[in-house]
Structure formats: C-alpha cells, structure tokens
Amino acid sequence: MKLMLLRALTGFAALAAIATAVAQTAAPAKDAVLPYLSKDQSVGVVNCSSSLCHGSVRPYKESNVLQTEYVTWSRVDKHARAFQVLANPLSQRIARNLGIGDPTKAKVCLDCHAHNIPQNLRGERFVFEDGVSCEACHGPAGRWLKDHSEQGATHEKNLAAGLYPVSDPVARAKLCLSCHFGNADRFVTHRLMGAGHPRMSFELDTFTSVEPAHFKPDSDWEKRKRIWDGVQVWAIGQAMVVSELMAVLADPKRSHDGLFPELVLFDCHACHHPMSDKRWTPRVAGLGPGVVRINDSSMLMARQIAKVVDPALGARVAQTMSQLQLAAAGRGGDPAAAARTLQGEMNQLIAMLAATQFGEAQMRAVLAGLIDDGLSGQYSDYAGAEQAAMAIGSVANFMYQKGALKSAGSINTGLAGLQAAVADDERYRPAQFQAALRSFRSSVGL
Numbered sequence: 001m002k003l004m005l006l007r008a009l010t011g012f013a014a015l016a017a018i019a020t021a022v023a024q025t026a027a028p029a030k031d032a033v034l035p036y037l038s039k040d041q042s043v044g045v046v047n048c049s050s051s052l053c054h055g056s057v058r059p060y061k062e063s064n065v066l067q068t069e070y071v072t073w074s075r076v077d078k079h080a081r082a083f084q085v086l087a088n089p090l091s092q093r094i095a096r097n098l099g100i101g102d103p104t105k106a107k108v109c110l111d112c113h114a115h116n117i118p119q120n121l122r123g124e125r126f127v128f129e130d131g132v133s134c135e136a137c138h139g140p141a142g143r144w145l146k147d148h149s150e151q152g153a154t155h156e157k158n159l160a161a162g163l164y165p166v167s168d169p170v171a172r173a174k175l176c177l178s179c180h181f182g183n184a185d186r187f188v189t190h191r192l193m194g195a196g197h198p199r200m201s202f203e204l205d206t207f208t209s210v211e212p213a214h215f216k217p218d219s220d221w222e223k224r225k226r227i228w229d230g231v232q233v234w235a236i237g238q239a240m241v242v243s244e245l246m247a248v249l250a251d252p253k254r255s256h257d258g259l260f261p262e263l264v265l266f267d268c269h270a271c272h273h274p275m276s277d278k279r280w281t282p283r284v285a286g287l288g289p290g291v292v293r294i295n296d297s298s299m300l301m302a303r304q305i306a307k308v309v310d311p312a313l314g315a316r317v318a319q320t321m322s323q324l325q326l327a328a329a330g331r332g333g334d335p336a337a338a339a340r341t342l343q344g345e346m347n348q349l350i351a352m353l354a355a356t357q358f359g360e361a362q363m364r365a366v367l368a369g370l371i372d373d374g375l376s377g378q379y380s381d382y383a384g385a386e387q388a389a390m391a392i393g394s395v396a397n398f399m400y401q402k403g404a405l406k407s408a409g410s411i412n413t414g415l416a417g418l419q420a421a422v423a424d425d426e427r428y429r430p431a432q433f434q435a436a437l438r439s440f441r442s443s444v445g446l
C-alpha cells in the first residue's frame, strides 16, 4: 500500500497574520454526540448542494464561507465515493473472503463507508449512496438546516441545534477516528485486513488538509470561531490515537480474537516483511528480537509531544510506554493495567494540549526530538517512519505559516525526501529514511 498523502509547504499569508492572535476558546466540545449517534433527522446532501448554498463553482466574496464545499466534496473528496468503493472488485473480494454477502448491504462496511443511520432518521431526500456525506461529519441538519443561513445565525446557535463541532480538534479527532481507526461500535479487525482491507493510518492535521480542505480559515472565521494551530491539531490527534488504541488494549473483549490477541493492534510490518530482510536492531529496552511489538507509531509521536509540553509528564509517559511493550511481550506486569495508565496520561496530555500554544522554541524542540529519535533508530518500523514524515510535514507547515521557517525551496526538497522514503511500505529501508532525516535537518538548520 502506498502512502499518497504528499504534502509540501503551503503559504497561507492571511492565516499567518491571524494565527498569532489567539481567539476565544469555544465552549467545550469534546462531549458532543457523534453524528451517527444523534437522534436528529439527516436531510441529505441535496439540501446543501444548490449553487446559492454550498454548490457554487467559484468562492463567494461576500460570504463567510467559500460556498464551493459541495463541488470540492463531490469532485475530489474520496468521502463522496466511500459508498461506491463497496461495489468495486476489492470490496467484492473482501466480502467473499468474509462470507458476508453483498458489501454494499453489509452493516460492517456501511458503518464507515456511508452515513449509516437508522431508517426513521433519514429524511425524504436522504440518499444513502452519498457515502460519507456532509451530515456524516457536520451532524444531522434536521434542526439547523433552515436557520443556519438566516440573518442572526451564529456558530453557537448552530451547535446548540445539533451541528457537530468539527472545528474543535478534540471533537474532530473523535469524529475522524470513529472511521479511520474505529471505536467501540465499529472496528477494522485483522480478520478484515486478512480478507484484503487496506491498512489504515491516520494523522489529524495532514488528513484534514489533504481531505482536501473545502474551507479556509480567514478573518471572518476568526470572528465566528477559534483558529487552531496546526501543531496543536497534530499533537491532539496523536494523543487521541494512542488513547483509542489503549481503550482497545484494556478491553478484553476487543483486544483478543480467540486464543490470540487482536493483531491489528500490533505493528503490521513486524510480521509482514520478507525473512531475508534482516533489519532487527534493539529499540525498546529489554524487548529483544523475535517479539511482536504493539504498533507504537503514534506513541513515538505522543512521547515527544509530552516531553516538550511537560517534561515530568513526558518522563512518566515514556516509562509507561516501555512497561506496556514489556508487559505485552510477557516480560512482567499486566498489559491491560499499563494500557489504562497510558490512556489516563494521554487524556491528561489532551487536556493540556487544548490549552497550550506551541512557541517557536517548542516547535523546534519537537522537530529536533522527532529527528533525533529517527537517527537513534526509533523508526526502524515503517509505521513509525510514516507518522514521523507526516508529523514533520505538519510542524514544518505550521512554522512556515508563522514565519518561523523561511527557505521554502530547500525545506520542500527535504520534505520530498522524507515522503519518498515512506512512499511504499513494502520497499521501506530505515537507512534511507535516516538519510532523508539528515538532509531535512540541514534544510531547516536544526
């Protein structure tokens, strides 16, 4: 599987100026009800797509929003085709292997590939084939459709009427991960992977920008709601992935599949690489060779984030992470207890991150920490390198927007080198990634 999320630096001059002024924090949104669990009616995409609403081909100058959202979504956003892919040959093969019949009718697939809500909550013009539709992310519009474009509409009123707070990074992370990792209601297990489902990885900031974005934070956005720093969005996303992973590990029903643990929680490439490719080097102290490691790609990121935000918490997080790996490998301790401890630490970190803006020195420390980890051999596994490449892309983009990085040309060359090194998981060579890290480091002068 190739990683296709190429990302070069993008100049957002307007944003750079605005982002320095911190907006008011909106009401806590982390407990919002996910769109598929809402009791409100979903009205369907056709209600949003008129050329006077969100279906304009060109952005409206006088409007708060671009009004081209539908055109972007329907033409270039993969979510619009998420239902259609269930009819393709790969989906047919997955369904055949699982013995679940027609995948376009199977709940296990529809839960993530469509806005799969109860029949009685689908409005007259709701079209199931619209896949991951506007309302699958923005929440059912039954109570806010009419008023949200009227005079006097405010973001707060819309939220109170059931608009999902996608702009809040914690709420957004929960939303995206409900499909891009899974949750207690739906999950891509190793059985699904074994049947042929693509491997999944997620990074909140990168995925938000390559969705592709059908929105543009600008001055009126800032009046209506807060603009979040890209680095904060990345950091919250990583801590949230670890928290979700720990929730599964700590739950005996989800962490096992018969006699075996649920393999999707482990590093895929620890098992799936040619035997002739001898690449083992010591990485987690005390773990030794020939052991299946828990997929720690986002843990490696969260460890760096915690270290920079709060060194004491960072030290505890690092210790819990190695306890977890050792316990999972039968070297003492209870893995479920370690998972619960780490989940608690992640939730603490998320709360801190929601209130922390990264200064330039901290962003440099994050970048340097990620690079040092790589050069000391922490990204010997593909998944870690893939996360590090996306992380560095996110942090560098944000620093560039803030004017903290200058020479876009050489930095983009550095980013392209990192992306080339993770472009294909089956050809991943840790030494190539390390060489790319070294040249990226010299391009930003760290």
Ligand code: HEC
Binding pocket: 085, 086, 088, 090, 091, 092, 094, 095, 098, 103, 106, 108, 109, 110, 111, 112, 113, 178, 179, 180, 181, 182, 183, 186, 187, 188, 192, 197, 198, 199, 200, 201
């Ligand atoms: C927990 C949510 C979830 C479940 C359950 C799920 N999928 Fe997916 N699926 C995804 C996500 C997210 C992606 C995109 C992954 C990426 O590209 O990062 C995806 C990608 C795919 C793709 C590749 C699409 C492409 O454009 O190449 C196919 C095919 C697919 N899924 C089929 C299925 C089938 C068939 C089922 C049911 C047996 C299923 N999925 C169940 C979330 C899910």
Ligand code: HEC
Binding pocket: 045, 048, 054, 064, 065, 066, 067, 069, 070, 071, 073, 074, 079, 132, 133, 134, 135, 136, 137, 138, 166, 167, 168, 172, 208, 214, 215, 216, 221, 224
């Ligand atoms: C996969 C999830 C997803 C889907 C599907 C989606 N959006 Fe969005 N949308 C977002 C995110 C994330 C943002 C940016 C965060 C924010 O609003 O603060 C956004 C922003 C917007 C904004 C800008 C809001 C503002 O205040 O400026 C509008 C308008 C919008 N979306 C409309 C739509 C419409 C119409 C559709 C369907 C045609 C759609 N979206 C589909 C996730 C989604």
Ligand code: HEC
Binding pocket: 004, 078, 079, 081, 082, 085, 111, 112, 113, 114, 115, 132, 136, 137, 166, 172, 175, 176, 177, 178, 179, 180, 204, 207, 208, 210, 211, 212
């Ligand atoms: C209801 C489930 C669902 C939700 C919620 C969701 N996604 Fe997705 N997403 C999918 C599926 C399914 C696919 C694969 C579609 C395909 O390949 O046709 C996908 C694909 C993508 C892709 C393309 C990946 C690639 O490999 O090219 C990006 C980027 C993405 N999603 C970002 C997001 C972001 C950001 C959010 C949260 C704001 C989000 N998604 C929320 C189900 C979801």
Ligand code: HEC
Binding pocket: 190, 193, 194, 195, 196, 197, 198, 199, 200, 263, 264, 265, 266, 267, 268, 269, 270, 271, 272, 292
């Ligand atoms: C502990 C080792 C282990 C881990 C970790 C692991 N797998 Fe597997 N995988 C297996 C085994 C064993 C099979 C079954 C091979 C067979 O049936 O011949 C398999 C089968 C598969 C297959 C089907 C291959 C085929 O021949 O059709 C895919 C695809 C796959 N795994 C993907 C993944 C992904 C993605 C991950 C990470 C999220 C992962 N695996 C993690 C051991 C592992």
